[in-house]
Amino acid sequence: MPSMMTLPPILDDRPPLPVRPTPHERDGRQPTTTGGCPHPRQHATTADPSTLEALRRVIDHQIGPRAAGAIYQNSDGAFEVVAVVRDPQRARELLKRRCAQWAVIVKDVLRPGAEPFIVGSVWTTSDRLVREARHGPSGGDAMSTVTRLTDDERVALSSKVAKANKQSEQGRPGEPRR
Secondary structure, three states, X not given: OOOOOOOOOOOOOOOOOOOOOOOOOOOOOOOOOOOOOOOOOOOOOOOOHHHHHHHHHHHHHHHOOOOOOOEEEEOOXXXXXXXXXXXXXXXXXXXXXXXXXXXXXXXXXXXOOOOOEEEOOOOOOOOEEEEOOOOOOOOOOOHHHOOOOOHHHHHHHHHHHHHHHXXXXXXXXXXOOO
């Protein structure tokens, strides 16, 4: 009597199992001649001017009124815009995101000595412009003429942000509490 531990003899007269049909994408069974990517990226050689204009308008809408020298506030605090980067390649490097089209370099105005940092958040209805961008004498970018808040402006802005945060914590009438 055979033991339960021994395997039955292998029968060589059985036919091999059928192979599934070849799928539409490469699964490693077929040799590749193009480098192994089933769907290589297609790069457009020329862009349609209407598409570029639509993309520019979308980016303008996402950035909103943020320009160098502007101060805005949201639920995270109040920030002064140091620079707006519209070069997609540079924005991708700064934000470490493959799809970034723009970036905003800001500085927290409520913390003295705060270091500038990069954000890629879009302008929303909860963002509020505190001060418009100040333009230099040439009327161009205010990068070199970014101003600092006075102590009185900092205190007033800090109390506004605290009040806005308190209202958002309490909830608005007709709005469910989070």
